Amino acid sequence: MPAITARPVPPAGLPAHRDPNVLRWAGAYTSSAIGDNVYYLxxxxxxxxxxxxxQAGVVTAVSAVPRAxxxxxxxxxxxxxGPRRVVLGGSAVRCALVITAAGLLLTAGPGLxxxxxxxxxxxxxxxxxxxAAGALPARITGPDQLARVQGIRGLATRLALVLGGPVGGLAITVGGTAGAFGLCAVLIGVSLPLLRAVRAAPPSPDDSRTREPVLAQLRDGLRHIGRDPVLCPLVVGAALVxxxxVGPxxxxxxxxxxxRGWGSTGLGWVLAGFGVGAAGAALLLTLRGRVPRAGLVLALAELAGCLALGVLAQLPSLVVAVCVALGVGLATGLGGALGAALLQTHAGPAYVGRVTSVSTLVGFGVAPLTFPLVGAAAExxxxxxxxxxxxxxxATGALIALCSGAVRRAELPRR
Structure with a gap:
């Protein structure tokens, strides 16, 4: 079994949103996330x-297959x-890929x-x-600051969504798609020096130099999740949520x-309502830090958000739909951030990467592949x-967490 490494501890009395190390990570994450939005556009x-x-839909969805x-x-x-080393290498390769795409568009006009x-x-x-990006927060701060860091991450994600579209659209207008890919490369490239300046707890020598096969390590990680009374229901519940x-x-x-005949403007208002709600939840966690009865709050918030999601499609009024979308964003944003903090708290540093990959597999890899099914069913x-x-x-996923006594009793650490 891999050795457990110590978590880094921020300076005494310094919350995560005032920790220069966390803020450097947040700057890198935000720049890279904006670049991602520009890339997809x-x-x-x-x-x-x-x-x-x-055909365009296939091109934009095909990247989900290797992720899955x-x-x-x-x-x-x-x-x-170690997640820091992997994030640095991955960012460099992503930057090289979009530079290559920009070059192809400039020289050859590539096809599909x-x-x-x-x-x-x-x-x-x-x-x-x-x-690795999901596991890195657990290596740059103490356990009692993980909720704040997840709040900061949520704020960065919302900021990237707000800025990515207009910035990418402007780049396409000025420099064409090649210019947009070039801007994406710059934004991802900006994250590299910031990431290099981030201090992170390294993996133990046994962890980084192990000769254990990948499949054996993966099985070990899955057993670790299955044996833990908090991790198992959290991971299964998050997958169902x-x-x-994602599809709706x-x-x-x-x-x-x-x-409903709301048009693109109405769609934008509904998305804005959701984004404001999610940003509000992220800001709350960033400033407050610790939420009492975190496991119970997580389960109830996600259950409320799921029920509100079902109501959303029954509303003929755009104004009411925007308000409900705000509630969906607030509830699911709070539940998702608390869930990520609890997962990293209970995973143990040697397993954070594997726990993160399992818990996010459905959201990033499997769920996007259901879009054709959602479209066909709606038709x-x-x-x-x-x-x-x-x-x-x-709601089934939220109820799994709610019905677990270990999850209901789960708390975030105190300093």
Whole structure:
């Protein structure tokens, strides 16, 4: 079994949102996340220019396939070599990939096959990068600050969503898709010196130089999750929540706006409501830090968010839908951040990468592959039954956490 390494402890009395080490990480994460949003916008725009909408959809979704197949192995890599080292290497490779894409667009005007190849390669790198990025917070701060760090991460994600679209659109207008890919490379590149300046607890010598096969380490990580009374229900519950949530909140909202006649403006307002709610939850955790009865609050918040998701498709009024979307964002944002903090608290540093890869596999790898199923179901039965079914699946995941006594009693550490 891998040795357990000590977690880093921030300076005494210094909360995470005032810790320079955490703030350097937050700057790197934000810059990289904005770059990701610019990349996906540029990729979809380039694909639409050379193919049909259906073909463009395949190009933009194909990167989920390698993530689904390889992400569990990526968690092993993060634990074996340390998440900071993997995030640095992954960021460098991602930067090189988008530079290559920009060069292809400038010189050859690539077709769908070339764009699809870039998307697949980006997905392969993401399969290793994403578990390491999720595990890194546990290496840069103390256990009592993990909720604050997850709040900071949530704020950075919302900021990236707000800025990524307009910045990417402006880049396409000024420099075409090649210019947008170039900007993406710059944004990811900016994160590299910041990441190099981040201090992180290294893996133990036994952990980083082990000759144990990847599959054996993966099995060890899965056994670790299965034996832990908190990790197991949290991971299973999070998988079901993600599986039911991602489709409606992406493709489903677009179809709902069309069905209700809200148009793109109405869709934007609903998404804005969700984003404001999620940002509010992230800000609350960033400032407050510790939430009493974290496991119980997590389960109740996610259950409330899932039920509100089912209600969303039954509302004819755009104003009410925006308000409900705000509640969905607030509840699921709070539950998701607390869940990530509890997972990292109970995982132990030697297992954080593997636990992160398992807990995020569905959200990043499997759920995007359900978009065609969500679209086909909405076409046949309408958005109301689809949202209701997906909300029921989400609620099942929340109920698994709520019915677990260990999760209900789970607390975040005190300083």
């Amino acid at each position: 540029a990729l979809s725009w380039a694909a639409v220019q050379v193919g049909t909408p259906a 197949l390889l992400m569990l192995g990526g968690g092993v890599v993060a634990d074996r070599y 096959w070339a764009l699809g190849a870039v998307a697949v390669l980006f997905g392969i790198v993401d399969a290793v990068f994403l578990p 993600d599986l039911g949530f 909140m992406n493709l489903g909202l677009t179809l709902l706006a069309q069905e 046949r039965w309408g958005t109301g039954p689809v949202f209701a079914g997906c909300a029921a699946l989400c």
